[in-house]
Amino acid sequence: MSDSIQPVSFRNFATDFAGFSQELGTSFATYGFAVISDHGLDQARIDAAIAAAKAFFALPEETKKAYVVGTGGQRGYTPFGIETAKNHEHFDLKEFWHMGRDLAPGHRYEGIMPPNVWPSDVPAFHADVAWLFNALDAMGVKVLEAIASYLNLDRGFFAPTVQDGNSILRLLHYPPAPFDGPNIRAGAHEDINVITLLLGAEEAGLEVLKKDGSWLPISPPPGALVINIGDMLQRLTNHVLPSTTHRVVNPAPERRGFPRYSTPFFLHFNPDYLIKTLPTCAGPERPDRYPTPITADEFLRERLREIKLL
Known part of the structure; x- marks a missing residue:
């Protein structure tokens, strides 16, 4: 897969949870x-x-x-040429669809999390995409169990913090890119949310910035998930778990005629969850970088403005 990030088998979640948590947490x-x-x-x-x-x-x-609906790109379709990575001049070469959590009528978050829209032009879309959202949402909660264990928290610590989280499934289409730039498929960025779960894409391009400043290509084997820490969890853990810069580069010349599709699931906290540095992640040797707490919704809106979706 790579010479650096080795896969951790999810089978160990049930057979050796402590070992699974340690391996996963060490990688993060x-x-x-x-x-x-x-x-x-x-x-x-x-x-x-x-x-x-x-x-x-x-x-x-x-x-x-x-x-296209007026929700800052949080539901429905966002056309090509809109999203621009934070601090980047050139827009990303992608279009995408967003599905969020379905809420019961009268839910306390319905003013924050708009209803989903569904394309009648693709009859199977609703059922198939909603299944994927729910499957990745459930997997994300299990990954957070392991992260909690790694952080010496109660195994169920995160469950109530994301139960009604403002999570997003993004269906991404990167059209063929027959040139070198300056626009690329996804400019270097960090994710906003708690954790991101990404199924393997058919086409290469995902790269992670290593601490030495070099870029590491990530090509997961079949049947694997790539998971990364987002800025919300980085903030909560005072950088014990870092949110790492990553990008999607344009294809090699021999693959320039091929599109790329991927389906990242951005797992979020409940909108009113207060992101406040965990006491176990700050101290004399690790001063608290974030003495002022912020709600997950305030943090999200601040970042959506930065990437030109709000």
Whole structure:
């Protein structure tokens, strides 16, 4: 896979939870990234969701633009050429669809988390994409159990903090990119959220910035998940778990005629969760970088403005 980030088998979650947590946590602490093999998610259902995404992105531009909704890109379709990585001048070469959490009528977060929209043009889209959201959401909670254990917290510490989290499944389409730049598929950035779960993409391009300033390509084996720490968890842990810069570069010349699809799941805290440095992650040898707490929703809105989605 790489000479640095070795996969951790999810089978060990049930058979050796302490060892699994330590391996996973060590990878996160070292790289901000980890790879989980043997995730056990139904590959046929994953393939169906990706096929539905491909069918949507193949629709005419005007058809797709009917699903642009005024929620800062948090639901429905965001066209090509909109999102721009923080502190970057050139927009990313991508278009995407966002699904969020379905809330019961009258839910206390319905003023913050808008309802989902669904494209009638792809009949299987709703069921297939909603399955993927729920599968990755459930997997994310299990990964957080291991992270909690690694941080010497109660194993269930994170469960109530993300139970109604403002999580997002992003269906991404990077069209063929027959040039070198200055625009690239995804400019160097860090994720906003708690953790991100990413199923392997068919095309290469994901790279992680190492501490020595070099870029490490990440190509997960089949049946694997790439997971990275987001800025919210970095802040909560006072950088014990780092949110690492990553990017998606344009393809090699022989692959420039091929599109790239991926499905990152951005797991978020509940909107009113107060991100306040964990007491176990600050002290005389690790001063608290964030003495002023902030709610997850305030943090999210601040960052969405920076990347031109709000």
